[in-house]
Amino acid sequence: MAPMANATSTDQVRKFAAEQFADEPNWLRARRNRLVEVYLAAPLPVRQRTPLKSRKLDQIPIATVPGASDLPNDVQNLYQVANLITVNGQTMHIHVPPAWRDQGVILLSMKQAVNVAPQLLEEYLGTVVNDDVDKFQALNGALWQNGIFLYVPARVTLDHPITVAHFGSSNVSNVLPRSLLVLDQEARATIIEQYLSEPGPERSLWAIATEIVLKDGAQLQYGAMQQLAATAESFVRRGAQVGRDAHIYWNLGEFGSSLSIAEHTSLLEAPGGQSDSTTVFFGSGTQHQDYVSVAKHVAPHTTSRMVARGVMKDDSRSVFTGVTEIKKGAVGTDGRQKEKILMLSDTARADAIPSLLIEESDVFAAHAASAGPVDAAAIFYLMSRGLSEAEAIRMVVHGFLATAIDAIPVDVLRQNVWNAVERKIAE
Amino acid sequence: MATPVLEIKDLHVSIDGTPIINGLTLSVKGGEVHAIMGPNGTGKTSLAQTLMGHPHYTVTSGQVLLDGQDVLAMRTDQRARAGLFLAMQYPSEISGVTTANFLRTAINSLRAAQEEKPITLKEFRDRLDEAMRFLEMDLQFANRYLNEGFSGGEKKRNEILQMLMLRPRIAVLDEIDSGLDIDAVKVVAKGVHSLVGPEFGALVITHYQRILAYLKPDVVHIMMDGRIVKSGDKSLAEELETKGYDWVRSEFIHEV
Numbered sequence: 239m240a241p242m243a244n245a246t247s248t249d250q251v252r253k254f255a256a257e258q259f260a261d262e263p264n265w266l267r268a269r270r271n272r273l274v275e276v277y278l279a280a281p282l283p284v285r286q287r288t289p290l291k292s293r294k295l296d297q298i299p300i301a302t303v304p305g306a307s308d309l310p311n312d313v314q315n316l317y318q319v320a321n322l323i324t325v326n327g328q329t330m331h332i333h334v335p336p337a338w339r340d341q342g343v344i345l346l347s348m349k350q351a352v353n354v355a356p357q358l359l360e361e362y363l364g365t366v367v368n369d370d371v372d373k374f375q376a377l378n379g380a381l382w383q384n385g386i387f388l389y390v391p392a393r394v395t396l397d398h399p400i401t402v403a404h405f406g407s408s409n410v411s412n413v414l415p416r417s418l419l420v421l422d423q424e425a426r427a428t429i430i431e432q433y434l435s436e437p438g439p440e441r442s443l444w445a446i447a448t449e450i451v452l453k454d455g456a457q458l459q460y461g462a463m464q465q466l467a468a469t470a471e472s473f474v475r476r477g478a479q480v481g482r483d484a485h486i487y488w489n490l491g492e493f494g495s496s497l498s499i500a501e502h503t504s505l506l507e508a509p510g511g512q513s514d515s516t517t518v519f520f521g522s523g524t525q526h527q528d529y530v531s532v533a534k535h536v537a538p539h540t541t542s543r544m545v546a547r548g549v550m551k552d553d554s555r556s557v558f559t560g561v562t563e564i565k566k567g568a569v570g571t572d573g574r575q576k577e578k579i580l581m582l583s584d585t586a587r588a589d590a591i592p593s594l595l596i597e598e599s600d601v602f603a604a605h606a607a608s609a610g611p612v613d614a615a616a617i618f619y620l621m622s623r624g625l626s627e628a629e630a631i632r633m634v635v636h637g638f639l640a641t642a643i644d645a646i647p648v649d650v651l652r653q654n655v656w657n658a659v660e661r662k663i664a665e
Numbered sequence: 666m667a668t669p670v671l672e673i674k675d676l677h678v679s680i681d682g683t684p685i686i687n688g689l690t691l692s693v694k695g696g697e698v699h700a701i702m703g704p705n706g707t708g709k710t711s712l713a714q715t716l717m718g719h720p721h722y723t724v725t726s727g728q729v730l731l732d733g734q735d736v737l738a739m740r741t742d743q744r745a746r747a748g749l750f751l752a753m754q755y756p757s758e759i760s761g762v763t764t765a766n767f768l769r770t771a772i773n774s775l776r777a778a779q780e781e782k783p784i785t786l787k788e789f790r791d792r793l794d795e796a797m798r799f800l801e802m803d804l805q806f807a808n809r810y811l812n813e814g815f816s817g818g819e820k821k822r823n824e825i826l827q828m829l830m831l832r833p834r835i836a837v838l839d840e841i842d843s844g845l846d847i848d849a850v851k852v853v854a855k856g857v858h859s860l861v862g863p864e865f866g867a868l869v870i871t872h873y874q875r876i877l878a879y880l881k882p883d884v885v886h887i888m889m890d891g892r893i894v895k896s897g898d899k900s901l902a903e904e905l906e907t908k909g910y911d912w913v914r915s916e917f918i919h920e921v
Contacts, residue, residue: 613757616757616758618720620767621740621741621742622717622718622741622742622745622750622751623771623774624742624746624778625742625774626774629770630742633759633767636761636762637759637810640761641760
C-alpha cells in the first residue's frame with residue numbers, strides 16, 4: 239500500500255537518518271538504518287479499545303530538527319535539582335555529583351554514551367525493549383535523540399535520586415527520548431524521568447523508550463511523570479529485566495498528552511525477582527489514555543504487585559490492561575494486581591481489564607478491578623460540614639488516590655504527583 | 666452572636682413523588698433541647714435529611730427558616746455555614762482522608778465563610794485533643810480515615826466530635842443513640858450538654874426513650890405519618906414508653 243499524504247516522505251526519513259547520525263559508530267548506524275526500514279514498513283500499534291487510524295498520526299512531521307528554544311521558567315527551576323535536562327532532544331544541562339564519579343558510576347546523556355561508553359551501550363541497547371514491535375517503537379529505535387545513560391557498579395548505592403527532565407518546546411513536532419539504566423549486582427538507585435512540553439500551534443509526536451537492566455540483587459526505584467501538553471501524542475514503552483533477587487519499583491504518574499499509549503513490562507527471568515508497580519493516571523478534557531502493565535514471570539519464586547488508580551473527568555477515556563503472565567516452570571510465583579478508577583463525569587469512560595495468563599499450577603495469582611462514580615452520599619456528608627461541592631469532590635479524589643500516592647517512597651516524586659493531581663482537579 | 670431560631674412551618678416533603686412529611690411545624694431556639702420520637706417509617710430521618718438539603722427529598726410546600734433566613738433556598742454547604750449541623754444516622758466512610766484532615770478542612774471552610782483566618786495547626790490540635798478527651802475517645806482516632814472501618818458506636822462518637830469541633834448553632838441528631846451501649850449514650854448526652862446554651866439548640870431524633878433520661882429535653886414531640894401529633898414535656902416520653910405507639914395512634918391520629 240502506498241503511503242498517502244504523509245507529512246514526511248520515506249526518502250526524507252532515510253536521508254535524515256543518514257545525515258543526522260553520520261558520526262556515530264557503524265554498529266549503531268546500521269541499527270538505526272535497519273529500524274528506519276522497520277518503521278516505514280510496520281503497521282500502527284494495535285490497541286483494541288484505542289483506534290489510532292483516525293488520529294492521522296502520519297500528518298505530524300518526523301525527522302525534523304527544531305529551532306533553538308528558550309527554557310521556560312519551570313524547566314529553569316529544574317537546573318538546581320536535575321542531573322540531566324534535554325530540550326527537544328538536545329542536552330541542555332548535565333550534572334554528575336563528583337562522589338558518584340569516584341564510586342565508578344557512569345552517568346551520561348545517551349549521546350555522550352555513544353562515544354564515552356560504546357561497549358556498554360552496544361551490549362544493552364535494545365535488549366530489554368523490542369524495537370521491532372511496532373511503528374512508533376521502531377521510530378524511537380531508529381531516530382532516538384537523547385536521554386539518560388546510567389551504569390551503577392556492583393554494590394554501589396546512590397545516596398539521592400537522579401532526576402531527568404525531557405522538555406519539548408512549542409515548535410517541536412517530534413521528540414524521541416531514550417534512556418538506558420544498568421544496575422550491576424546489588425547496586426541501588428532511584429531515578430525520576432519527567433516529560434514536559436509547551437502547547438504548540440501544531441501537534442507533536444513523542445515516542446519514548448526506557449530500558450532497565452537489573453543484575454542479581456540490584457534494586458531500582460524508577461519514577462516517571464508524564465505532563466506533556468494537550469497538543470502532544472505520546473507512545474511510551476518501558477521494560478525492566480530483573481535479575482535474581484533483584485527488585486524493580488515502578489511509580490508512574492500519567493497526566494498529560496492528548497493521546498497516551500504506554501506500556502511497561504517487568505521481565506522476571508531469574509528466581510526471587512520482584513516487581514512493584516504503581517500507576518496513577520488522571521484524564522480530563524478529551525484525553526485518551528491506554529495503558530498496559532505487564533508482569534512476566536518466567537523464573538520460579540518471582541513476585542509481582544501491580545496497582546493502578548485512575549481518576550477520569552470531562553470526556554476523557556482510559557483503558558488500563560494489567561497482564562500477569564506466568565510461564566510454565568515459574569513455580570511459587572505470586573502475582574497480584576488491583577485497578578480502581580473513579581469517574582467524575584457521566585461522559586468519561588474507563589475500562590480496567592485484568593488479565594491472567596497462567597501456564598503453571600503451583601502459583602498464586604489474584605486480581606481486582608473496579609470503576610465507579612463518586613459516592614453521592616459522601617459528597618452530601620462532606621457538604622453538610624460546610625465544604626463546597628468542589629471541595630468535597632477534591633477531598634474524595636484525594637482520599638481515593640492517597641493510598642497509591644502516599645506509598646511512593648521518593649519524596650520529591652510523591653510531591654510532584656500530588657501537585658499534578660491538584661492541577662488536574664482545578665482544571 | 667444572637668440566639669439561633671430554627672422554624673419549620675407546615676413542611677411538606679415527598680420522595681420520588683410519594684409524600685413523606687405532611688405539614689410539620691416545629692420551632693427550636695438556642696438553649697433548648699427538643700426530642701422527636703416516633704415509630705420507624707414515620708419520616709423522622711426524612712425530616713433530618715430535608716433540613717440539611719439532601720437532594721433525594723423534594724419540599725413541596727412549607728418553610729424552613731434559620732434566624733428568619735430561608736434555609737430551603739440554601740445549598741447544603743451554605744446551610745452548614747449558616748450554623749446548621751446534622752449528625753447522621755449512617756455517616757459515609759471517606760477512604761484516604763484522615764478524620765483530623767477532614768475536620769481542619771471543614772473548620773476552615775466555615776471560617777472562610779465568616780471571613781476569618783484559617784485555624785492554626787496548634788489551636789486545631791489543642792481543640793481536637795480536648796474534644797476527644799472529653800468524649801473519651803482514643804486520640805489515635807484522629808489519624809484514622811474518616812469513618813472507614815469504624816464500628817457503629819465509633820461513628821456516632823465521631824459525629825459528636827465533629828459537632829463539638831464545628832460548633833454549630835442548631836444541631837439535628839438523627840438516631841445518634843441507636844446501637845450505642847449505655848456508657849456511649851451518656852458520652853453523647855454529655856457532648857450535647859456541653860454546647861447547650863443561648864447560642865446552641867438541639868433537635869434530637871430518636872426511636873428510644875433511653876437517651877432522653879440523660880439529654881433531659883425541654884420539649885418532646887411525637888411524630889407519626891409525617892406530622893407532629895403531640896408535644897409535651899419529658900413526661901410525654903415516659904408515657905409513650907409505658908403505653909407504646911399504638912396508644913398514640915389510637916389517641917391522636919383519628920382526631921386529625
